[in-house]
Structures are given as structure tokens and as C-alpha cells.
Amino acid sequence: MxxxxxxxxxxxxxxxxxRPGWAGWLSTTDHKRIGIMYLVSAFVFFLIGGxxxxxxxxxxxxxxxxxxxxxxxxxMFTMHGTTMIFLGLxxxxxxxxxxxxxxxIGARDMAFPRLNAxxxxxxxxxxxxLYVSFFVGGAPNVGWFAYxxxxxxxxxxxxGVDYWIIGIGLTGVASIAGxxxxxxxxxxxxxxxxxxxxMPLFVWMQLIVAFIVIFAFxxxxxxxxxxxxxxxxxxxxxxxxxGGDAVLWQxxxxxxxxxxxxILILPTMGIISExxxxxxxxxxxxxxxxxxxxxxxGFLGFLVWAHHMFAVGLGPLAxxxxxxxSFLIAVPTGVKIFNxxxxxxxxxxxxxxxxxxxxxxxxxxxxxxxxxxxxxSPPINVQQTDSYYVVAHMHYVLFGGAIQGVFAGVFYWFPKxxxxxLNERLGKWQFWLMLISFNxxxxxxxxxxxxxxxxxxxxxxxxxxxxxxxxxSTIGSLLLAVAFLIFLWNVLTSIRRGPIAPADxxxxxxxxxxxxxxxxxxxxxxxPRVRSRRPLWDEKYPHLHEVNGSHEAPVARPRGPLHDxxxxxxxxxxxxxxxxxxxxxxxxxxxxxxxxxFGIIYLGDFGLVxxxxxxxxxxxxxxGVLSWVRISHVDSPHHGH
Amino acid sequence: MCAExxxxxxxxxxxxxxxxxxxxxxxxxxxxxxxPAAPAGxxxxxxxxxxxxxxxxxxxxxxxxxxxxxxxxxTNARGQIGPNLxxxxxxxxxxxxxxxxxxxxxxxxxxxxxKLKPGNLMSRVLTPQWIKANLSDQEIADLVAYLDSMKVxxxxxxxx
Numbered sequence: 001m002x003x004x005x006x007x008x009x010x011x012x013x014x015x016x017x018x019r020p021g022w023a024g025w026l027s028t029t030d031h032k033r034i035g036i037m038y039l040v041s042a043f044v045f046f047l048i049g050g051x052x053x054x055x056x057x058x059x060x061x062x063x064x065x066x067x068x069x070x071x072x073x074x075x076m077f078t079m080h081g082t083t084m085i086f087l088g089l090x091x092x093x094x095x096x097x098x099x100x101x102x103x104x105i106g107a108r109d110m111a112f113p114r115l116n117a118x119x120x121x122x123x124x125x126x127x128x129x130l131y132v133s134f135f136v137g138g139a140p141n142v143g144w145f146a147y148x149x150x151x152x153x154x155x156x157x158x159x160g161v162d163y164w165i166i167g168i169g170l171t172g173v174a175s176i177a178g179x180x181x182x183x184x185x186x187x188x189x190x191x192x193x194x195x196x197x198x199m200p201l202f203v204w205m206q207l208i209v210a211f212i213v214i215f216a217f218x219x220x221x222x223x224x225x226x227x228x229x230x231x232x233x234x235x236x237x238x239x240x241x242x243g244g245d246a247v248l249w250q251x252x253x254x255x256x257x258x259x260x261x262x263i264l265i266l267p268t269m270g271i272i273s274e275x276x277x278x279x280x281x282x283x284x285x286x287x288x289x290x291x292x293x294x295x296x297x298g299f300l301g302f303l304v305w306a307h308h309m310f311a312v313g314l315g316p317l318a319x320x321x322x323x324x325x326s327f328l329i330a331v332p333t334g335v336k337i338f339n340x341x342x343x344x345x346x347x348x349x350x351x352x353x354x355x356x357x358x359x360x361x362x363x364x365x366x367x368x369x370x371x372x373x374x375x376x377s378p379p380i381n382v383q384q385t386d387s388y389y390v391v392a393h394m395h396y397v398l399f400g401g402a403i404q405g406v407f408a409g410v411f412y413w414f415p416k417x418x419x420x421x422l423n424e425r426l427g428k429w430q431f432w433l434m435l436i437s438f439n440x441x442x443x444x445x446x447x448x449x450x451x452x453x454x455x456x457x458x459x460x461x462x463x464x465x466x467x468x469x470x471x472x473s474t475i476g477s478l479l480l481a482v483a484f485l486i487f488l489w490n491v492l493t494s495i496r497r498g499p500i501a502p503a504d505x506x507x508x509x510x511x512x513x514x515x516x517x518x519x520x521x522x523x524x525x526x527x528p529r530v531r532s533r534r535p536l537w538d539e540k541y542p543h544l545h546e547v548n549g550s551h552e553a554p555v556a557r558p559r560g561p562l563h564d565x566x567x568x569x570x571x572x573x574x575x576x577x578x579x580x581x582x583x584x585x586x587x588x589x590x591x592x593x594x595x596x597x598f599g600i601i602y603l604g605d606f607g608l609v610x611x612x613x614x615x616x617x618x619x620x621x622x623x624g625v626l627s628w629v630r631i632s633h634v635d636s637p638h639h640g641h
Numbered sequence: 642m643c644a645e646x647x648x649x650x651x652x653x654x655x656x657x658x659x660x661x662x663x664x665x666x667x668x669x670x671x672x673x674x675x676x677p678a679a680p681a682g683x684x685x686x687x688x689x690x691x692x693x694x695x696x697x698x699x700x701x702x703x704x705x706x707x708x709x710x711x712x713x714x715x716t717n718a719r720g721q722i723g724p725n726l727x728x729x730x731x732x733x734x735x736x737x738x739x740x741x742x743x744x745x746x747x748x749x750x751x752x753x754x755x756k757l758k759p760g761n762l763m764s765r766v767l768t769p770q771w772i773k774a775n776l777s778d779q780e781i782a783d784l785v786a787y788l789d790s791m792k793v794x795x796x797x798x799x800x801x
Binding site: 069070071074141142143147150154155157241311385386387452454455456457458459460 | 646647721759
């Protein structure tokens with residue numbers, strides 16, 4: 001029972017039931033620990049995805065290279081895309097959100113802590129299942145988009161595609177559960193006074209992304225299950241020669257796939273909307289425009305999916321509609337960019353590594369955005385689709401944009417999460433090396449693409465004239481790897497020997513900086529009260545409250561014993577702090593679901609064995625659910641005390 | 642080159658655009674959509690003379706596995722996994738541009754498909770051992786003669 005009493009007068013830190021060592025991590029329901037688990041596991045997957053990219057770049061560095069066989073090359077680009085999107089970028093954003101969102105809104109945890117634990121375990125097991133495929137006949141080799149009919153059993157006979165379906169399925173369930181958790185947490189658990197229009201922009205973007213996930217992911221899940229049935233149980237959803245429709249797959253996939261782009265980029269737009277004002281020492285310019293243009297992007301994101309399909313031949317009307325809708329998205333995106341620029345304008349810029357990454361995000365994202373606008377035009381698109389030009393565009397958006405945004409966030413919040421500062425000198429080396437080598441890797445792809453180099457080819461002939469651009473890209477990618485090694489070294493040394501981080505190292509405006517670094521398990525001893533969009537600046541600079549947009553003047557007063565800097569409403573302060581107990585139930589349920597998944601993969605080929613595995617999985621899942629129900633009952637605020 | 646990812650040999654796919662006048666195009670379409678006539682004639686490849694009619698019988702023999710994957714219009718070969726081989730003799734290349742078409746290359750293709758085209762599914766069946774046990778040199782020559790016999794009469798301009 002993890003209930004801690006706060007006695008009047010002094011604040012005694014609540015004693016919280018945390019198991020020591022590994023058991024503490026395996027049984028945790030603390031959003032901060034789960035956030036760190038997301039970040040660490042996603043970064044490991046991210047590095048693996050990076051190694052896959054390096055292998056591809058080595059293969060393409062010279063013409064007619066035989067470093068990788070065609071089949072291994074196809075496995076590499078399929079797994080690179082799948083890994084970076086589902087196991088790298090998305091969970092990096094979820095990890096930052098998991099850690100920071102409850103702190104930013106003044107909550108003690110996510111709304112459903114055990115569901116949160118289920119999400120992290122399903123994500124990890126889903127990722128592991130995808131990688132198991134390498135050892136049982138070969139990873140999926142049909143591209144992360146898995147176009148029909150190449151995915152059918154006769155054309156892709158290994159179990160790789162099945163592992164892809166189930167692996168993506170598990171991470172998809174994790175994402176949907178996580179998104180529901182974010183929505184309920186953000187809508188219901190904000191501190192008193194934090195209206196929607198006072199929420200930090202990072203929280204806004206996470207809320208929008210959660211809604212996108214809820215609408216987009218089920219479509220992918222349904223499509224992949226249809227594919228599973230096509231492969232094993234004789235349905236013909238995507239088989240044109242038997243009455244199905246291969247283009248249907250493309251519609252379903254991109255109906256998920258394009259909103260997915262915004263799932264990846266919007267949280268990082270939220271990050272830099274926090275980082276830029278902090279290090280410009282100015283409030284964000286046009287808060288409402290930044291917030292609601294995010295809503296507009298989230299909405300429009302569902303109306304543009306067929307711009308991935310201009311070459312299919314949907315007809316001029318459909319192409320015109322989806323082209324126009326794609327152009328339209330440039331409007332809210334441009335609004336954001338001008339607001340960020342205006343935020344920096346005449347600010348007192350503090351060029352920390354985090355800030356450099358935020359500025360670099362804007363410039364690289366603009367390049368990716370401009371190539372995106374050209375691709376939104378159907379006639380230009382038909383020329384450039386499936387060429388390296390698209391590879392360049394997409395990496396400027398997702399690497400130059402999203403990854404750099406994640407780094408801005410990691411350098412910004414690392415002190416909060418670990419209690420140690422990262423080394424700024426190494427950080428700047430990493431930043432400049434990464435910026436240069438990123439451009440070295442991906443800019444030449446615009447050129448090779450315009451010269452006709454198709455995507456997803458494992459080799460090319462010397463006479464094609466793409467040698468130089470490919471060699472430069474390969475050299476760039478190797479330098480990029482060095483930048484990541486510098487980051488890894490920085491993290492590993494700083495976490496042990498870095499300077500101790502104060503609670504508020506950057507003079508932040510949002511609530512996470514009000515608590516110690518790292519925050520106590522219960523986050524806030526007393527729920528803070530919010531009067532403006534910048535509650536901590538209100539507290540630190542009460543004379544600036546009008547600039548801050550606060551409607552009520554805050555009361556200047558000495559800081560409390562926990563230095564959270566907030567006045568405490570006495571009746572609320574007397575409430576015991578209620579935290580969920582640690583439990584293995586979500587882990588057990590996830591193990592059960594994973595075994596069930598293995599059974600499903602082999603049901604078509606090894607009926608009896610697979611069916612027994614499914615039964616075992618269901619039993620383990622049922623055990624987990626029972627223990628889950630028990631612990632929820634024990635933990636209920638009305639039980640016991 | 643092939644734009645949309647199509648499998649293991651994606652990097653090797655080549656397409657040719659052949660321009661003809663409209664009347665000739667219409668005649669070509671008409672021929673292509675009419676099932677080929679009954680095979681007849683012989684063809685000598687690498688010293689062995691194959692017989693087209695015998696070749697068709699081998700092709701349609703379920704034990705020889707061809708029709709498990711391939712289709713030829715107007716016969717009971719209706720396989721869906723591999724390419725449709727109707728009017729194969731009028732092709733200009735083998736395996737989407739990997740080899741120029743000739744009866745000699747076709748014979749080589751049947752024996753060495755896995756070496757010539759990565760990811761070729763036919764090589765799962767046509768291993769050297771399987772060929773040794775199930776297809777004699779004479780039978781391969783007959784098959785080549787059959788496939789080569791299916792030609793459309795519209796001649797296409799030579800490749801530039």
C-alpha cells in the first residue's frame with residue numbers, strides 16, 4: 001500500500017513502496033520510470049535501425065557492390081523503416097511525453113499507471129518479436145509499407161511478414177492504450193487553474209498526437225489482420241486476381257501512414273515550442289496560433305493520404321483533391337514556423353545544445369517542407385515518386401526535423417530526469433558534426449533522385465552516373481554514426497560524473513522545473529495552483545505577471561520546505577498522497593499476449609503446436625488479468641485506510 | 642527502371658517502351674488477346690532438336706510442375722504465382738531485362754534461374770537435383786521449342 005501521509009507543518013517525504021534493483025523496474029507503475037524505459041529501449045532500437053542504415057549505405061557507396069545480398073538488403077531497408085518509425089522515433093516521443101507531461105500539468109502520475117506499464121511491455125515485446133524474425137528464416141523483406149500483393153504467402157514465403165504483422169500489432173496496441181492514457185491524463189488531471197489554453201505547448205501537441213493515434217492506428221491494425229488472414233486462412237482482401245484489391249491495401253496503409261508522419265513530428269514541434277521560449281528568455285509568440293495550428297495539422301493529416309499514391313492512377317479528381325489538401329497543410333506548418341522565428345526575434349538567445357537543436361530543427365524542417373510542397377503537386381510527384389528525392393525529403397523531415405527535435409528535448413530534460421547535467425562541450429561537438437554529416441548524407445539524395453535513381457534498389461550500375469552522390473552520402477552516414485557515438489559517450493559519462501543538476505537549470509517557465517531533479521516519486525508534495533501559461537515565471541518573477549499573461553497577481557511568499565515554490569491550499573495539502581503499488585500484472589499480461597502472438601504466426605503451418613502455444617499464452621494472460629484486478633482493488637482509494 | 646518495390650531483383654528490372662503506329666498497335670493487341678494456335682514445328686538449340694508439340698505436352702504435365710505456377714491462355718495452365726507465358730516467343734528479354742531473348746538464353750534460364758535472378762521463386766523447385774531427376778536434356782529442348790513457337794506475327798521495331 002503506497003499511501004503517504006503529509007503531516008501539517010512539516011513535509012515528510014512519503015515512504016513509497018518501490019522494489020529495489022531490477023524488480024523495481026519490472027514492476028514499476030511510475031510514469032517517470034516508464035518514461036525512462038521507453039527512452040532507453042527506443043534508443044537501443046534506434047541504434048539498431050541506424051546500423052541497418054549504415055549497412056545499406058556501405059552497400060550503395062560504390063556501384064555494383066556485393067557487400068549485401070539482395071535479400072539481406074531488402075530485409076535491411078524494411079527493418080530500418082519499421083524500426084525507426086515504430087520502435088525508434090514514436091517511442092522516443094512517447095518516453096519524453098510519459099516523463100514530462102504529468103509533471104508539466106502538475107499531476108502525480110498518468111491516469112492509468114498500470115495500463116501505462118502494459119504499454120511499455122507490449123512495445124518492448126512487439127519490438128523483440130520483430131527482431132526474432134532474423135533468427136527464424138529471415139526478417140520481413142517487403143518494405144515497411146508492405147505493398148500487396150508482394151506480401152502474399154507465395155511471394156513472401158518466410159515468416160518475416162507474419163512477425164511484422166504481429167510485432168506491429170503489439171506496438172500498435174501499446175500505442176492505442178498509451179494514447180488513451182495521455183488523453184485522459186491531460187483532460188482530467190491538470191492542476192487547478194491550468195485551463196486548456198494555459199497548457200504548455202508540449203502537452204498540447206501530445207494531446208493532439210494521442211487523438212491522431214486513436215484514429216489512425218486501428219486502421220493499420222485492421223489492415224494487417226486482413227493481411228494475416230490473406231496469408232494463412234484463404235481470404236482474398238488484397239489479391240486482385242481473386243476478386244480482392246491491391247490498391248485497397250495502399251489506401252488502408254496510407255490512411256494510417258500519413259497521419260503517422262504527424263504522430264512523429266508534432267511532439268517534437270511541442271518540444272521546440274518549449275525550448276525556444278526558454279532559451280530566448282521570452283514567452284512563445286502567438287501561443288494560441290501554435291496550439292491550434294497543431295490541431296489543424298492533426299485534422300488535415302487525415303485528408304492527404306493519397307498523395308502517396310499519385311502514381312497509382314486514381315484519376316484527376318482524386319489527385320487534385322489530395323494535392324490541394326497537401327498544399328493546405330503548409331499553411332498551419334508555416335504559421336508555426338513564423339511563430340517560432342518571432343519567439344526568437346529580439347530574444348536574449350542562450351545557445352545551449354538544446355537551443356541549437358531547436359534552431360536547426362526549424363531550418364532543416366523548412367528544407368524538408370519545401371521539397372514536400374513540390375511533392376504535393378501530382379505531375380511533379382509522378383516524376384519523383386519512388387526516387388531518392390523522396391528519401392531526401394522524408395529524412396529532412398524526420399531526421400532534420402523529428403530527430404533533432406528529440407535531441408533538443410533530451411538535452412533540455414536530461415538534467416530533470418537524471419539529476420545530472422550533460423556535457424555541453426560534447427553536446428556542441430555532436431550537434432555540429434551531426435548537422436554537417438546529416439546534410440552530407442541526405443542532401444545529395446535530392447540530386448541522385450532527380451537524376452532518376454529509384455528507391456529500394458540494392459545496387460546500381462556505374463554508367464548510371466550516381467556514383468559521386470552515393471559515395472558522399474555514404475561518407476556522411478559514417479560521420480553521422482560518430483555523432484551518435486559522441487552522444488552515447490556523453491550520456492554514459494554524464495550520468496555518473498556530470499555536474500549535479502539544480503531543480504531549474506534553464507530558468508524554465510513550466511511546472512516540471514518546480515520540483516527537484518530528478519523529481520520525487522510523487523512529483524508534487526502538494527498540487528500546485530496555476531494562474532497563467534507560465535506558472536513558474538509567475539512564482540519567480542511576480543513583478544512580470546502582466547507580461548506573463550497572468551490574470552491574477554501571485555502572492556509573494558517564502559518557499560516551502562520542498563522548494564516547490566507554490567502556496568499550499570491547506571485542506572488539499574492534508575490529503576494523503578496516493579500512488580499505485582508496484583505490480584507485475586502488466587508484465588505478465590504482456591508475456592501472455594506475446595506467446596499468443598507466436599502461436600498466431602505459426603497457426604497456419606503448425607496447427608496443433610501453435611494452438612497449444614496460444615492456449616498457454618491466453619492462460620498466462622488470464623493470470624495476469626486476475627492479479628491486475630486484485631491489485632486494482634487493493635489500491636483503490638476506498639480500500640483499507 | 643522499375644519504380645515500385647517489387648521484390649528481390651527490384652534493382653535489375655528494366656522496362657522498354659516501343660513506339661508503333663496506332664493500326665499496328667491494334668493488330669498487336671488483337672493478336673495478344675487471341676490464344677496461341679496449336680504448337681507445331683521443331684527448333685534446334687545447342688545441338689538438340691526440340692519438338693514444340695511434345696514440349697506443350699511436357700508443359701501441361703502436372704508432374705513437371707510448370708503449370709503449378711504458370712499460365713498459357715487457351716490451355717489448362719492457369720497458375721497464378723509465376724508470369725503468364727502466353728506468346729513467350731515474342732519477348733525481347735528474359736526475366737524483365739536480365740537476359741536478351743534467344744532460345745539459347747531460354748535454355749540457360751531454365752537451368753540457371755537462381756544464379757541469373759536473385760529471389761527467383763522457380764529456383765525453389767528447379768534445383769539442379771530436381772532437374773536431373775525430372776527433366777532430360779531432350780525434354781528441356783522440347784520446352785524451349787514450345788515456348789519459342791508462341792509468337793505474334795506483328796514484328797516490333799528493333800531496340801535502339
